[in-house]
Amino acid sequence: xxxxxxxxxxxxxxxxxxxAGERNGVLAGRLRHETSRHSDLPAVGDFxxxxxxxxxxxxxxxxxxxxxxxxxxxxxxxxPDDQIIAANIDIVFVVLGLDxxxxxxxxxxxxxxxxxxxxxxxVLLNKSDLCDDVGTKLEELRGVAIGVDAHVLSALNAEGLExxxxxLKDGVTVSFVGSSGVGKSTLLNRLLGRDAQAxxxxxxxxxxxxxxxxxxxxxxLPGGASVIDxxxxxxxxxxxxxxxxxxxxxxxALAARCRFADCAHGDEPGCAVREQIDPHRLASxxxxxxxxxxxxxxxxxxxxxxxxxxxxEGAKAVRQAKAIKGRP
Numbered sequence: 001x002x003x004x005x006x007x008x009x010x011x012x013x014x015x016x017x018x019x020a021g022e023r024n025g026v027l028a029g030r031l032r033h034e035t036s037r038h039s040d041l042p043a044v045g046d047f048x049x050x051x052x053x054x055x056x057x058x059x060x061x062x063x064x065x066x067x068x069x070x071x072x073x074x075x076x077x078x079x080p081d082d083q084i085i086a087a088n089i090d091i092v093f094v095v096l097g098l099d100x101x102x103x104x105x106x107x108x109x110x111x112x113x114x115x116x117x118x119x120x121x122x123v124l125l126n127k128s129d130l131c132d133d134v135g136t137k138l139e140e141l142r143g144v145a146i147g148v149d150a151h152v153l154s155a156l157n158a159e160g161l162e163x164x165x166x167x168l169k170d171g172v173t174v175s176f177v178g179s180s181g182v183g184k185s186t187l188l189n190r191l192l193g194r195d196a197q198a199x200x201x202x203x204x205x206x207x208x209x210x211x212x213x214x215x216x217x218x219x220x221l222p223g224g225a226s227v228i229d230x231x232x233x234x235x236x237x238x239x240x241x242x243x244x245x246x247x248x249x250x251x252x253a254l255a256a257r258c259r260f261a262d263c264a265h266g267d268e269p270g271c272a273v274r275e276q277i278d279p280h281r282l283a284s285x286x287x288x289x290x291x292x293x294x295x296x297x298x299x300x301x302x303x304x305x306x307x308x309x310x311x312x313e314g315a316k317a318v319r320q321a322k323a324i325k326g327r328p
Contacts, residue, residue, distance in 0.1 A: 001049040001062060006087075010043045010215035016050060016059050017218075021149075024058040025050065031062060039072065040064065043084035044216040045173060046230055069118035071175060074160060074237035074295055082239055086175045086216060086228045094123045095178035095187065098131035098143075104144045105284050109238065110246050111145060111179055112288065116243030118174075122167065123150040126183040129157055148247055151260040164191070170224030177230055190227050191221055211310050241292055248285050251277055 007022065008015035014025035029043070042048050049063040071085040071092060092114045096102055107123065114121040123145050128134055132203075134152055141150055149179055153160030167174060168191070176184040189195050219227045238244065247251055251273055255263065259270030265282060266274075274282065318324050 001051065003047055003065065003215060004050050004059070006042050006044050006046045006048060006217070008215065009042070009217075013215075014042060014061065016048070016061075018052060018059060020052065022055075023052070024168055024195035025061050026058045029064045030207050031064075034296060039082040039084050041084075043070075043087045045087040045089055045175075045226075047088065054268070071117050071119060071177070072239060073112060074239050083149040085230055089119045089173045091172065091174040091177045093120055093174060093176050094162070095176055095182045095184050096123065096125055097179075097182040099183050100126045101179055102137055102196055104140055105280075106179075107141065107286065108144050109285055110282075111148065111247045112238050114243070115246035116238070117239050121145075121148050121188055121309045124164070124187070125150065125152045126155055126187065128152050128159065129154040136155050139241070142236055143278070144247075146247075149302065153187075155183045155190055159192055161187075161190060168223055168225035170225075173218075173226040173228065173229040175230065180231070184229060187315060188219065189225060191227065192219060193222065194282060237295070238288060239295065241289070242317050244288055245283075246290065248281075251282070251285055 002018065004018045006014055006025070007017045012027070014027075016023050016025040025042075026061070031041075042061055046067065048057040048061045048067065050061055052059055066293075068087055068090065069088045070087050072082045073085065074082060074280070092110075094107060094110045094114070096107065102125075106301075109120050120232040123141060125141065129135065136255050138150065139151060144159060152164065153159060155161070165189075174279040176188065178184055216228060216230050219229065221227060251265070254273045254276055255265070257272035258268070260268055263271055263273070265271050265277075265286070277285075
């Protein structure tokens with residue numbers, strides 16, 4: 001059995017890099033039928049065990065090797081499952097446009113997913129040629145992307161690309177995520193030195209673009225680094241609280257100073273978080289936490305019931321504290 005890497009995926013069709021060159025890939029019947037979760041099937045960036053067919057026939061994928069890191073989101077639908085966007089990535093570039101696309105709340109969501117999966121996030125603020133207040137937006141970003149590298153660039157004018165080159169070392173795998181129209185394909189073409197991905201103009205009034213990247217694909221740069229390009233994604237449903245704790249480390253640190261150990265940072269008296277965290281950032285934290293707990297209730301009803309019980313006890317303690325405080 002040879003170990004090779006998935007370099008492209010379009011639904012259930014795969015492209016694999018093999019010692020004999022790139023081949024189409026198909027799932028072995030056993031792998032397809034014995035896999036209970038879609039997230040256990042191969043994704044771009046996965047290393048897989050294959051059997052090569054005679055001639056130019058497709059390679060048969062027998063196994064998916066353990067992943068070092070993943071970028072994933074909760075898949076839509078009634079059945080809870082995770083959708084693997086890319087696997088075995090070292091760095092994920094979160095690309096924002098310095099135009100109507102600029103949205104720090106979306107950045108928080110992306111960062112949570114990246115930290116959760118084990119990769120390192122880096123934020124790229126693209127389209128600096130269209131922005132007159134880059135410094136203000138960079139400062140706003142740093143207020144939510146705590147401890148995360150951020151760089152300003154213009155892919156269209158090839159400005160600021162030298163900052164990215166420091167991450168693109170031989171053997172490193174990086175990925176781009178961001179909304180359609182932020183310039184991911186333009187940036188990839190600049191790094192490759194050729195037009196590998198089609199690009200399209202965005203609408204002027206809201207900077208939204210149509211999907212120019214329609215499937216996930218891995219490209220090898222001249223210096224030896226690998227880049228995984230993904231279709232534009234505005235929605236990114238989270239799957240675990242671990243990444244959320246990393247993104248909102250300031251909230252977690254202040255929570256230790258709240259009056260109640262199980263403070264929900266709502267209307268409890270003596271809440272250090274509510275007193276010091278920007279209300280918009282705190283609202284984002286609560287929103288993402290609610291989403292995660294809803295997903296938890298779908299996946300593990302027993303754990304959700306236990307959490308509700310603890311929440312009720314915490315709410316009772318808050319009401320008692322307020323009653324005592326209101327006595328003469």
